[in-house]
Amino acid sequence: MNSNQHYERVEIVKIIFQRLLQMFLTLLGASLIIWALLPLAPGDPAMRILQSLGVTEPTQHEVETKREELGLNQPYHMQYIQWLGRLVQGDFSESYQNGKPVLEELGRRLPDTFRLASLSLVLTIFFSISLALICTAFHNQWPDHLILFLTQIGASTPSFLIGVLTLQFVVVKLGVGKVLSQGDVKMILLPALCLSVNRSSNWSQLLRAGLLEAVNAKYSLVATARGARKLRLLFKYALPNAMLPFLTVIGLGIGGIIGGSAIIEAIFTWPGIGSFVFKAITARDYPVVQGFVIIAGASYVLASTLVDITSTLLDPRIREGGQL
């Protein structure tokens, strides 16, 4: 027994280590792709930076000095290594629009994005779990059919559409709240709700399928035979079993917090990094776009790794290397 436990622990450490190594390689690969995209931008980078500094018609000499300074005359692999080195040290270069460090500019807007996205995530989790539970409790009765119908509509309405319609009909027409929210904490509920409609529809359908599978599983039959009531069966047996795969979905939702709310932020003029990056795209502010992509991508990769490791630790079937 003791040696068995020891063996198991070694296995878990091995799995976690492999997963972390895999994450590191993925981040490295992602950074290579993001770096390789930049030369696709039209125009000479040295020229762009000089123009952003206010030099409208730089001389040949100025461009050449800038190229040397940026390391653009070096071989590609050296450029990548230097770029990565600066990135690791937190140097995301400067915004073309105002010359301020990109990391500082993005960091300033991160709390607002985080507030909006995390509230919406909490709402989404609450809605999807309660809707799925109602569906399962009343399987094939009218509440189930009604919720299925509504979630079908919700899943087919893109969140920007819900955002625009809410903004126009609720805010402009009925006068609830303000058109320009500007990060006002009191105004957070509407965008957060708009953001959660589409996702809670999808998630509740997923969880409903999981719950139904759990309710129809053999252990549920055994529990019923031993006299468990319907509610106890639902909460004690079905929900924990259905939640495990659902935790992965939630974890990826957490990973997508940065970037996932971008369109809704732009519609409600919420001052997060999503609306900021769309302005940067229109202004051709490449360092800001690149910084956003790096932060949003890295946080997603990080979150999915954590989710993977957590579900390994939580699920005895995966932990013991058994078959699912």
Added chain:
Amino acid sequence: MSFTRPFNPLDAAAEIETALPVVKHRKVTARLWRHSQARIGMILGILLLCFVIIGPIIYPHDPAKPDYGNKLAPPGSQHILGTDQSGRDQLARLMEGGMRSLGSALLVLGSVSSAGLVIGLIAGMSGGWFDALAMRLVDVMMALPGMVMAIAVVGVLGPGFINLLVALVISSWAYYARLTRSYVLTARQRQDVISARLAGIGWGRVIFTHILPGVLTQLIVIVTLNLGSMIAWISGLSFLGLGVQPPKAEWGAMLSGSRFYFTFAPWLLLGPAILIFLSVISANLIGNALRDILDPKANE
């Protein structure tokens, strides 16, 4: 193309039957039609296609011709859905815009699935360095959220309709390549493929007659499932001004333009909003039904 992965018929024959049930396409259409949700989706889809393809032929107004004396006219007998902020006929613009919204979604998915098909097929058949390289690239692409990747590419290329489509292709080919590759790997071990090879039929013909039909069936399901979200992405990013540029009509861009005239002309907002919703729900209904019908797990 050299196929370096060793082929051992004895090993392969020992494998358990992994063949997916061969589904006849005519039967699928009939079953889709009997599926009540799919039927609603298909009728909606056909109506929408008629609207954007046949509509402009029948409807006499020019979507691009402004009439500044008749701006923001309410729906009436001359302009059925009224006119927009430049006096252009709204219904004609909805038809033209729909062609762009729906056509580009289909175009992107067509290019994405062909690219994925070719890459996945070569990777699955050849193995070796190409397979390893392509699959590592797929891993990285799939580890990043599609929206973030699309923003990265549009951010570098700059706003514009073609750039947006290129960005969407770059950010979503990976899944198709992985799906094709794994199908090819299973198919190579299948009884019918092994028998065909033992009978002396060349790989080229085996691919066309035994492997491609199955791959295509799977890809069609995935394309239909992704169609709704692709329509939503294209119109959403055009709404933000990253796709179709103003004088041209596109549902998302029209929705964005109509926001500023909402108090005088709310009907301008409703047209594109309803059409986007109907397109997405039509695609989702068909996609979900198709998955239910063709998914071997659901059939058991």
